Amino acid sequence: MQILQCQNLCKDYAIGENKVHAIRDISLAFEQGEICAIRGPSGSGKSTLLHILGGLEYPTSGKVHYQNEELFAYNDNQLSILRRRRFGFVFQAYNLVQELTASENILLPVMLDKKMPDEKYLAMLIELLKLDDRLDHLPSALSGGQQQRVAIARALANKPSVLFADEPTGNLDGKTGREVLSLLKYASKEMGVTLIMVTHDLHIAEQAERIILLEDGLITQDSGQREA
């Protein structure tokens, strides 16, 4: 079942008097539970594509549908609710709220949704991400790998349908990177979450079931579903 589609997505940036076409006429569809890597060299538009798919940025033209609903037809409030309930984000720079502890960061989307946390599920998540002994620490007291694990936990806390990961291992050493990737894959498989990740690293991309190659804002290759 297709969960996310985009049609004819374009995104232009104005730099001075020049216009930069970050992505050009991209149309894609993602299946539920699919693990997809968007690969490409720096400046190819892969992060822009991910941000537009996740509703973090508006496209210049084109449409994004989540479960057949037009994403950008939502107002700001509806889009915020969608992000907190259905999407999860993992960034390269972790992007944790510095004043909140690890556990509070994890609970953030749940609390924004004013829901009672699913204690059992969260405990499982924390155990899975090996964060038990770091829960009361502020992000500044955690290592890069730990911070990224908190970010993953936060992204999964509300049981999202789609997990967007923007260079999730970019700031991590090889071993930690691999661990984080395994976790993302595990979560995706265990919970049926669609994982769309951006990476410029071929080895990381090869872990995905589907690899989309972006060059100069255009899809130059889409492997389609394959065995990772």
Place this chain on the structure above:
Amino acid sequence: MKSTFSLNAIAFGNLRQRRGQYVLLVIGIVLAIYFVATMLLFASTMFISLQERQFQRLGEQDAIIFNTRETPLSELTERGVFAEYGVAAIQGYVLPDGQNSANGFSVAVFDDVALQLARKDVLQGRLPVQAGEIALEQSMLARLRTTAAVGDTITLTLQIPDSVSFMPETIIKDYKLVGILTDKLVYLEQRGASLPAYYDYPAGVLSAAEPLTVGGKEVVNVYGRYLPDARESYTKMDTFCAEMGLLGKDGRPPYDIMHYQLFDSSYNNSDIVTTYVILIIIAIVLVAAACLGIINAFAANLEARKRQIGLLRAVGATKKQIRQIFGKEALLLSLFSIPLALVLAYLTVWGITTAMGDSFLLRPNLLILISVAAAGMLCVKLAAAIPLNTASQVPPMQAIRNVELSRKIKISKVASKKSFAVPHLLAQRSHTLYSNKQAAITAMLAVSILLISLAVLYVPSILEQATFNYGSDFLLLDYRYDDDWLMAYNFHTPGITEQDRQDTAALPTVAKVTGEKKLSVKILSNTITPYVTNLWEFEYLLAEPRHEDNSEYAEASRVFKALQHQSYLNSKEKYGYMQDYLTVSCYATEADVVQRLTPYVASGRINLDKLASGEEILLIAPPEYGLYEEQYNDGGWTRRLDYIPDPDVDYQGIYQNDMFQAGDSLSISLLYSDISEQQHADGPQQYNKDGTRQLPEDAVRVDKTVSIGAILQPLVDGKYLDSNFSFMHTEIGDILTTTTGLQALGFDVPYASLNIMLAASPDEVMEEYLTANLSGIAARTSGAEFKSYIAIARENRKMAYGIVIAVYAVLFLFFAICTSMINNALSARIRASKREIGTMRAVGASEQEIMLTYQWQLSVMFCWGTIIGMVAQLVVCTWILSIDPLWGRVRPTPPVWQPLLFVALLLGICSLSVRAKVGSIVKDSIIANIREL
């Protein structure tokens, strides 16, 4: 690429690159220096103005030693009593009417130093240079009742001193009036009556060539200026006088000290001093606030550059170098700000002093300006030192990686929450983690609230003073202190006469002149009841003194009262009083004023004809009164009366009027003597060796029998009887009649006061004319005071409006500083949180929730400041209200809604600013925010 690089380059570079932040910093510094400068300039202006006012009125001498006789005066400087001195040799004492010493004054030869110290400034003409010439203080011409002008010849009758007393014969001498001098004697006399020649401040100047009358002996007064250490001079002057045998008739050294002190209680500077104190307190608070503002601005600035500091330290900059870089910035900023602040401060003080009237002198003083600049620099340096020191202490890695938060969260023992509202938790966490950065804002808010409350408390009473109705336009007043319970002394001293009254009434635009008179008379009675014996003024009647408190003075008081009673018994015997007597005041005023007292009649009626004929009088006696004792904190106590007893008060006793009834016949007696101050320097009241009063042989007793026309109550419907008079202050038992009635009784005395009411508000020329003429009439009587209520009310208004404008300006500035500080802090926080805002939005927080997060932070920030401020203001205002005797019985309550309104307004403005700032960040795409850092 630049090949030379220095710390200065970094400092200058910072200034160039961060213009926006530095504008705020410069504003803070300008405010701080401005307040320091304003404070010091104002202090200097006040000091100079007060000093000059005293010098103009009393002269520049620190002390005058009277009648130094044969004392070797050179020792005064040799022994360090004075730094310099001048001599005035009194040659004679002028008798204005040719016979009587009343209203007289002395004339003397002044040396140059004495002329300069005594400030015998010439208004017209010149100082005398040859024999037969004289210069007189302006008011002395009025005392002589002459219209002589400069160049005219005046004839003076003089008593000539002969070293002990005066030569038996007065002499009459013609002088050419060559100069008119500024008044001194009239002001000096207000400090204490002067005595002919031997203890007098000469008001006439003769030339050094003036020959001394044969047989006479000059009385030499010394005008001295103290050494820099005034206290030492003062002590030495005492020793000097004692060693030289210089003692007055009262046994004390014969000198008068005028040494200028700001808080000299003997001289009425209360208006200026009050203003001075209030403004200084406000200025100190403002300086503290401005320093807080600078600390806050520097801290916000350095916080934003923590990473830069960390990097500088990581590449090897020492703590000292960090301090130098940022210290230089502060220095550069203050160098730019100082001239601006000084000009603003000068203009402000000029504005305030101009608004407050002519009595203020603003003199630009280079020393003050330099010290102000130095003080300002110091203020900035101190204010900047605190955040600078903190910033330089930060370890490099801590500055680069934000580990400070973790440390703080450990110290603060913050536990993770299992369930929370995101905006609340973030606001609460910010408060916990950034409490040090909020301390200044909390303090500032608290001080603002306190300041506003004080303003709210004081401004109405200041404005009330400005609109106070004195009841008349001008007043001539002649206080007499020579009456007491025993008799009226100095009875025939001339005072304000009927002629003065007529002259006053004849002046243009004068609509009405109301005269009031006062003398002491005795009510003779066989039945003395507790209705009067409980009143302290009649305690001499009691054989057994009432029990006093247990203070150390109790015994002395008991002995004094016993002696007083003995004196009373002696006086009855000596002057033949068979009955007891109550010495009361007998007041007289115009018939129409008396007529208006009808609402106060408790019994009987006011019959003006019978009052005028001397058949009847009016008597003040409430039907009953409640008596209670009020204990002071220092152990002292006082007895107080309630003319209308309050059922809620536990009185020591309520006393009914069982002594005086309307229609009763009343025996009154006047007992007077002509013993005057001229005979006894320490007052006409003299004591025998056993401590009882001396009973003068020359005493005259005049008895009258009248009937009580009406009994008057002192208080009706909350309005006091005395509010109908300008001078009279009535007590139980006092008698009231008309001026004609007083004459008919044969007790006539000069006027104690003349109230002058004008038909219309005078223009400037007319006011000047009236003031000159009325001053002249007042000057005819020694010790008489002239008050222009028109001028006083105008000055009061100017002063009050000036103060109120200054207060509101200060409050407005405070409001501005508060707003800028809070905005600074929040802007810095919001700027630094751009990425977090992006993250929050990515995680699903709506714009509303982000906004709420900062609104909550703002509210928490305000919360503490408001609570502390409100508690502080309630405590301070309650304390002020409990100690300040200026408040009447209906005291205001500490203000509540006004400071809260201030907080609400401030919160509203800051809230709008937060909305605008957060809104502009939220408008950017989430990714733009996340990428920001």
